[in-house]
Amino acid sequence: MTTVRGFFLPRTASGRSSLLPDPPWHYSGDLLTVEYRTDPARVAELLPAPLDLAAEDPGAVALIWADWQSCSESGDELLDPVRSQYKECFVVVRCSFEGRTYSRCVYIWVDKDFAIARGLYQGYPKKMGSIHQTRPHPYGQAAPRIEVGARFGGTLAAADRRLAQAVVTLTGPAESNGFVNAHPMAHHRWMPAIDKVGPPALDELIESSASSFEGGPIWAGSVDVLDLFDAPTEELSRLAPNEIIGGYYRQVGVVWDGGRHLADGESGAPV
Amino acid sequence: MTTVRGFFLPRTASGRSSLLPDPPWHYSGDLLTVEYRTDPARVAELLPAPLDLAAEDPGAVALIWADWQSCSESGDELLDPVRSQYKECFVVVRCSFEGRTYSRCVYIWVDKDFAIARGLYQGYPKKMGSIHQTRPHPYGQAAPRIEVGARFGGTLAAADRRLAQAVVTLTGPAESNGFVNAHPMAHHRWMPAIDKVGPPALDELIESSASSFEGGPIWAGSVDVLDLFDAPTEELSRLAPNEIIGGYYRQVGVVWDGGRHLADGESGAPV
């Protein structure tokens, strides 16, 4: 009798082909964050029961660019960096579940397949996009240093359309790089029934956080540009900014090593 | 209370952002198929219980390139073709379940995110790849006509490495374009537990077929080239060809509109 191995598909006798290695997953990267307030009703649209709006500042949104290297425990991916490097742009809001405040990623675009698969496992609603973010560098005039006055741009496109762009100018040290993405994530994992009409095969509310974290100095910045664009299959621009909260820049190292089941979903079949 | 809609993530109030539209899904495309025999033990490695090797010709493998346009019932994607066109290369074997023969896709690479998501829903173990296939054209010398002597090449790469290449020369009409991919598919849908160690959140054996099909003339061909290459995260080359069965070319139209649950998986947690 055959035993197939591997954390994800395709599963084989050796497990070597799995699109995802076993966690823990390690990440080193740079985060460019813009926080702003939108109409809380637009946030509420994205929070199915049993989630509610966060009690305080319920319209707060974080739009985050991340330029990552990631790897498994072996670190093998780092020496074949096409399997390690990826970029993402994602939108986080907050919500409330059983009296506790959670962060929740409502939209996310990445540029590698392993990142898509990790996201589906973690409940991130990932799509492919083209994501770019200014990189700091210590030499030459083609990059900012990480210092007061440094300017960082982030752009996002998908399906050959630009969806978002932002520019942040660093103004000085900060105590946090935002409050919207600062809670454990509350995500739905979701897979429709193979017969299309039955109850979903997977509909689960899960909680997930970094299992360990380290980071460099936190920088605050002014948000000089924040544009969200409409597209036929995207609704990012419904989360229109009414008021800028702030911009942030930080270099971080993160480990992810699993989450926990919070509740069964109550979504029923696709409607 | 919010209702979120959409066949797949991200689910929103309108459902417009879903990476997948509701089935049925329509496909128009060209299939280039190479069938060959490998060591049946290598096929058996990819068939977890309760699946068994097919009773007849258990080492038969089909390596298939497909150049698709696909769309939802509305057909909107066809006029924004970046959302419609994709290519794939996939490997099919046969297996037996409860006395019936099924086809089973054991490896597959595609080049668009919606194709990845559809595959995970249907139990295809999809990764991203770079796939190319000679296109026929009625004019000029930079394409074969679909006729005796026409030569079609297919290539597959992933993670910046070539994984497979084949060349087929059409020899004449055929009655089928192969027997390996001719049965309903028996696929496992799989999602590990969010805590990594518990029983999988989704482990299901499903059956799926085209709900409707039309096709043009079927062509047989000689297989002039068939190369499978090794790679650190791929095991395609374990299915090494011992004997060529044949090559085929066909233009087809397909509709997919759901499948059915066959059995719960017995895989247990990742091992």
Next chain:
Amino acid sequence: MTTVRGFFLPRTASGRSSLLPDPPWHYSGDLLTVEYRTDPARVAELLPAPLDLAAEDPGAVALIWADWQSCSESGDELLDPVRSQYKECFVVVRCSFEGRTYSRCVYIWVDKDFAIARGLYQGYPKKMGSIHQTRPHPYGQAAPRIEVGARFGGTLAAADRRLAQAVVTLTGPAESNGFVNAHPMAHHRWMPAIDKVGPPALDELIESSASSFEGGPIWAGSVDVLDLFDAPTEELSRLAPNEIIGGYYRQVGVVWDGGRHLADGESGAPV
């Protein structure tokens, strides 16, 4: 003493590494054309001396999508189709030189490096873009047949921004697929001096045409959508449509086998 060979760089002892094979170059592909009138002054801006506006209908513009396979005389590229397939979107106007009317490509985007290099050789001002065009197919509902009522979309993006999109619905047979791209091309080949400030190292007006041509039935169509978008490094939207002339669809086979010198340029150094 070493002799290096090859039609283009990199040139080596064998010539095998050249980005371009020797002409003739063969092309098989599908053309989707939209013709319209813009302000002739906007066309004149793109016609340096000794070129003048065409005598008749000087504001006519053709926006053309092409989905190609191309190859050298050997045809080797067709069996390794990543080296053969490419798409392009280009803008053609007409001009007058020494009393004769020429076509002239003023903007063009392609998606492969060999196409960029061929273009620079032929005086096409090529950039990289992401180009998509609806493909016809004889089976299934995910493609139009080539018939009355068939709808074809074309889209163009570069640097993660959509630059153009069009939709054409076929209405019936036509006698030509447009008049704007129907003349020999008059192009400038251009290379600045290596010292930046001297006279250009190459500044030449050349003429070029297909050396042979075949094509299928010509289809006329209504232009249902024609959108040109602005971008920081693009001026396509300056050629704004004032009046639609028509849409066209045709499958063609083309051979290109060299052009001829018309005149030295008079452009002087970059200004």
Next chain:
Amino acid sequence: MTTVRGFFLPRTASGRSSLLPDPPWHYSGDLLTVEYRTDPARVAELLPAPLDLAAEDPGAVALIWADWQSCSESGDELLDPVRSQYKECFVVVRCSFEGRTYSRCVYIWVDKDFAIARGLYQGYPKKMGSIHQTRPHPYGQAAPRIEVGARFGGTLAAADRRLAQAVVTLTGPAESNGFVNAHPMAHHRWMPAIDKVGPPALDELIESSASSFEGGPIWAGSVDVLDLFDAPTEELSRLAPNEIIGGYYRQVGVVWDGGRHLADGESGAPV
């Protein structure tokens, strides 16, 4: 009479569409270098008259990965980083001209169109490729710090085939990051006649260097992996390594601001 502007094609009334901005061009990036010795006869094959082999160590080769941001004097590209970031992998040898030693890039792959065009202007024989290089990062386990023991991988692919891969482990400080790429570049700029058979329209030997340079600490490293692969349209693997010289890592800032004509080419028409 129309004046068209722009350093490169497409040239327009404003010059805004030019694929290249006016020099100077600024670069900030990381260099991973592997130096080795090949058969000097293989180097000689790539040195057309009037170039000769370098007098000392004529078989020395540098294989260099570079991960760049670049921009024009305005720096605008840095805030729209899809127009600023690119990667390259290139092969440098040395040669002798009129008694002076020059460096010469014989093969180079980049991943953006502006980099291709800059290269053709500067005499670099550029093609498109997929290039990846391990990035250092100060936090987390998914990146090396720049320190003894840090491991950096570089990979190169083109046309869906891997062409080169290397791994370097840092061993300590060094006085230079190699001697092969340390001279002014002697490059041929080349454009065949539009009639294919006449003398080339551009055939010029030029010299070019950085106009200014700054760099961080120089690191030497052991070369743990160096693989060059064959491909139908590439000859990189002819420069097979017989002996490793060393590996290097350095972060640099560079300005390029023009070169100078050395000699007319003597290549004659393509052969």
